[in-house]
Amino acid sequence: QVQLVESGGGVVQPGRSLRLSCAASGFTFSSYGMHWVRQAPGKGLEWVAVIWYDGSNKYYADSVKGRFTISRDNSKNTLYLQMNSLRAEDTAVYYCARDRVAVAVYYWFDPWGQGTLVTVSS
Amino acid sequence: EIVLTQSPATLSLSPGERATLSCRASQSVSSYLAWYQQKPGQAPRLLIYDASNRATGIPARFSGSGSGTDFTLTISSLEPEDFAVYYCQQRSNWPRVAFGQGTRLEIK
Numbered sequence: 729q730v731q732l733v734e735s736g737g738g739v740v741q742p743g744r745s746l747r748l749s750c751a752a753s754g755f756t757f758s759s760y761g762m763h764w765v766r767q768a769p770g771k772g773l774e775w776v777a778v779i780w781y782d783g784s785n786k787y788y789a790d791s792v793k794g795r796f797t798i799s800r801d802n803s804k805n806t807l808y809l810q811m812n813s814l815r816a817e818d819t820a821v822y823y824c825a826r827d828r829v830a831v832a833v834y835y836w837f838d839p840w841g842q843g844t845l846v847t848v849s850s
Numbered sequence: 851e852i853v854l855t856q857s858p859a860t861l862s863l864s865p866g867e868r869a870t871l872s873c874r875a876s877q878s879v880s881s882y883l884a885w886y887q888q889k890p891g892q893a894p895r896l897l898i899y900d901a902s903n904r905a906t907g908i909p910a911r912f913s914g915s916g917s918g919t920d921f922t923l924t925i926s927s928l929e930p931e932d933f934a935v936y937y938c939q940q941r942s943n944w945p946r947v948a949f950g951q952g953t954r955l956e957i958k
Contacts (some may be wrong), residue, residue, distance in 0.1 A: 732899055736942075758950060772937065772949055772950070773894065773939070773949040774949070775947045775949070788943075810867050828899060833944075836900075837896060837906055838895075838896035840893035840895070
């Protein structure tokens with residue numbers, strides 16, 4: 729079955745960097761757009777970034793543009809999120825999510841991984 | 851920026867009752883709206899996309915309707931496992947997609 733497993737979260741000081749990974753299995757990873765979505769503790773959902781199935785396009789939320797970089801390695805079935813210049817307001821559970829449709833990007837998130845918690849604190 | 855406003859913030863109902871959740875967009879999103887369910891400690895799950903299409907494996911008691919600015923998620927007869935938080939999401943002006951603030955469906 730389709731499975732997404734995030735890793736790399738933890739506690740980091742403001743201004744430092746962290747890289748998240750999302751290992752995918754159970755589907756043809758190279759055929760799907762992939763997203764990162766985050767959820768601050770006790771809050772709602774915020775879309776963070778998308779990467780096209782072939783890596784040709786990447787888009788970011790204004791709140792992370794210039795600080796975060798999304799990437800993928802289709803040979804390893806893995807999605808990444810490089811987070812630099814972290815701020816307290818970046819504290820959240822970070823979910824990776826697959827786009828619902830193959831070889832297109834529709835911004836419908838299905839399914840989601842279980843999430844990894846990033847805490848930015850001194 | 852398109853803002854999605856969900857109402858009510860909290861809905862208290864009993865199993866077997868009908869639930870009606872609302873999502874209003876600040877400007878038209880056509881039919882580019884989805885609904886997600888999130889249970890405590892779990893990731894969200896896609897229920898409905900394109901306003902009225904059920905995602906794979908979603909029970910028929912879940913239905914979505916609406917277009918333009920006003921949308922509704924209806925659960926025809928609540929099961930115990932349906933009590934959760936529900937989010938709407940629009941993709942009309944991608945990549946600036948947005949979620950509503952959520953409706954908590956709790957057991958009365």
